[in-house]
Amino acid sequence: MKFGVKGAGPIHFRDEIRRALIFYTVIPVAVVVLAFFAFFIFYAHSSIMEVNQESNRLVCGELERMVDSYGSELIRMWDADSTERLQGNPSRLRQLQTEAIRFIDSMHSQADFYILNSRFEVCVSTAEQRPGFMPPDAGLNWGIVRKMRSRPGEAVFEFTSESTKRENQKALVVGAQLGAASGERYYLFFMVPARYLVDTTCNRPVQVVVTNRYHDVCTSNTNSFTMEFGAAKPEIRQKRAFLSLNDEWYYQYETDILGGEINVYTFTPVKNAMTLFAVDISIFLLVILLIGNISVFGATRVARSKTAVIDQIIRAFEKVKEGNLNTPLNIGAEDELSVIGDSYNLMLESLKEQIERNNQVVRETVYSEIRQLESQFNPHFLFNTLETIKFTVKLEPDIASRMIVALSAILRYSINSQITDVTLEEDLSYIESYLTIQKYRFEDSLFTDIQVDKRALDCIVPKLIFQPVIENAIKYGIGETEVLTIRICVTVADCLLIRVQDDGDGMSREKLEELRNLMKEENRTGKAHFGLYNINRRIKLMYGAQYGVDIDSRQGQGTSVSMRLPVRHKGEKKHDQGSDCGG
Structure with missing residues (x-):
């Protein structure tokens, strides 16, 4: 079977099916595989970054915590003591030693505490030997002492060599000078092994390098980034996200802390992840290639087998197009195409029956729309009422x-979906409950006057016919005047005439024309004046186009809404709705 278009060669439907099957099989699989592949890359990259940066933050946080906490403790000691109080007072020195040990325990860290006099003799120590970070010829030009002398009354820090516990390692020394520039001075130190800062905060497969501003390595859990004499390799200072070094690729993250004095580098090896990434690409490509070949082979077979049946279906529809409704379709295949044949035969047999059912469908559609319009209950009224009850229950429980x-x-009446037509008396009873609540809400600002012809009380009206009109009058009238009066008048003549008038501000002629035009729309989705539109639409659907809602208003003189309905008493059958009535 083939189709043709002007100016083009024949198009074989079999080929179209084959191409469609291939397209809708291979392309979705490829998209899914690529999406999974992209997600895998994103997840792996995010995981590497998150673990690396979290490790960096932990190391930075611990370094800053150590420097700030130990420095603050030294300043506290500096503020509490004077050189005169310490000089020749062993008990006070031992007391400082006890306080330092207690503070070190509270920090949950390994640290030693020292107090040196101006001759750099150890006065107090929590260790059994001379400080490992202190050179044998320590003097006034010793690095950290020089810092303390230049900044008296402040805590300073420095990474320096520490050889008492582990050879060729550094220590974080936090110190402060106690005493004036002249006279006896004391030097107070806390010493924390630098490697401890890394080992206790970074237990993940992340390599950490901490350097000072001169790019000397202060501490590290790897030697891969350290040159001879303890300097950091220049490659790590190039501020690149990915670094190639020593036949390995790393993800690198750097943070400057403590006023730029310290740089913290964290490195995550990614060579294995990149290798796994390449293997995954190969596997995904093989999967796509395999699925593609299988799809081409299968699509060709399916297209060939289904084309014959489709030819038969097309010939049958061409006969129907010519007006022949007595051509049954016989499809021997036991697959989805047989459903088309069965449906075609059923269509021919039920065509007349379907035409007869159309009228019933129209009636059911109208009824469904009426039920939908009846269900448009304003939730704002419910929320406002509940809020009013909430505050009134404490002040005026009776009200x-x-x-x-x-x-x-109100709720019991409005949510009863089994009743669509009610008597006027029933709907007036409902609206009296509604007005009771509104009067309590607006107190002395709302008044009503209801006058009803007794012959109209048992007349059948659409349910909830009053509420949208009164709700609209309150909404647009209560804010414009200090006092709003709503009058309801119901009379019976050739038709049932219901008028709802208010003495609010009314509306201009232009606004009135606009509102009347809105009421004529067949399908309205806007929210403005939807209640009036709802009532008008329900009346016309239930009783005919000659009935409905009419609006009249003048600026400064209020608004009048008239609703015309047929006169139908409870228990009577529906009258002829072809007559009209005047207002």
Whole structure:
């Protein structure tokens, strides 16, 4: 079977099916595989970055915590003591030693505490030997002492060599000078092994290098980035996200802390991840290639087998197009195409029956729309009422109780979906409960006057016919005047005439024309004046186009809404709705 278009060669439907099957099989699989592949890359990259940066933050946080905490403790000691109080006072020195040990325990870290006099003799120590970070010829030009002398009253820090516990390692020394520039001075130190800072905060497969501003390595859990004499390799200072070094690739992250004095580098090896990434690419490509070959082979077979049946279906539809409804379709295949044949035969047999059912469908559609329009209950009224009850229940419980009873009656009436037509008396009873709540809400600002012809009380009206009109009058009238009066008048003549008038501000002629035009729309989705549109639409659907809602208003003189309905008493059958009535 083939189709043709002007100016083009024949198009074989078999080829179209084959191409479609291939396209809708291979392409989605390829997209899914690529999406999974992209997700894998994103997840792996995010995981590497997250673990690396979290390790960096932990090391930075621990370094800053150590320097700040030990420095603050030294300043506290500096503020509490004077050189005169310490000089020749062994008990006070031992007391400082006890306080330092207690503070070190509270920090949950390994540290030693020393107090040196101006001759650099150890006065107090929590260790059994001379400080490992202190050179044998320590003097006033010793690095950290020079810092303390230049900044008296402040805590300073420095990474320096420490050889008492582990050879060729560094220590973080935090110190402060106690005493004036002249006279006896004391030097207070806390010493923390630098390697401890890394080992206790970074237990993940992340390599950490801490350097000072001169790019000397202060501490590290790897030797891969350290040159001879303890300097950091220049490659790590190039501020690149990925670094190639020693036949390995690393993800690198750097943070400057403590006023730029310290640089913290964290490195995550990614060579294995990149190798796994390449293997995954190869596997995914093989999967796509395999699926593609299988799809081409299968699509060709399916297209060949289904084309014959489709030819038969097309010939049958061409006969129907010519007006022949007595051509059954016989498909021997036991697959989805047989459903088309069965449906085709059923269509021919039920065509007349379907035409007859159309009228019933139209009636059901109208009824469904009426039920939908009836369900448009304004939630704002419910929320506002509940808020009013919430505050009234404490101040005026009796009023709150009456409001709850009225609200209960409203909800019980409005949510009863089994009743669509009610008597005017029933709907007036509902609206009295509604007005009871509104009067409590607006107190002395709302008044009503209801006058009803007794012959109209048992007339059948659409359910909830009053509420949208009164709700609209309150919404647009209560804010414009200090006092709003709503008058309801119901009369019976050739038709049932219901008028709802208010003495609010009314509306201009232009606004009135715009509102009347909105009421004529067949399908309205906007929210403005939807209640009036709802009532008008329901009346016309239920009783005919000659009935409905009419609006009249003048600026400064209020608004009048008239609703015309047929006169139908309870228990009577529906009258002829072809007559009209005047207002």
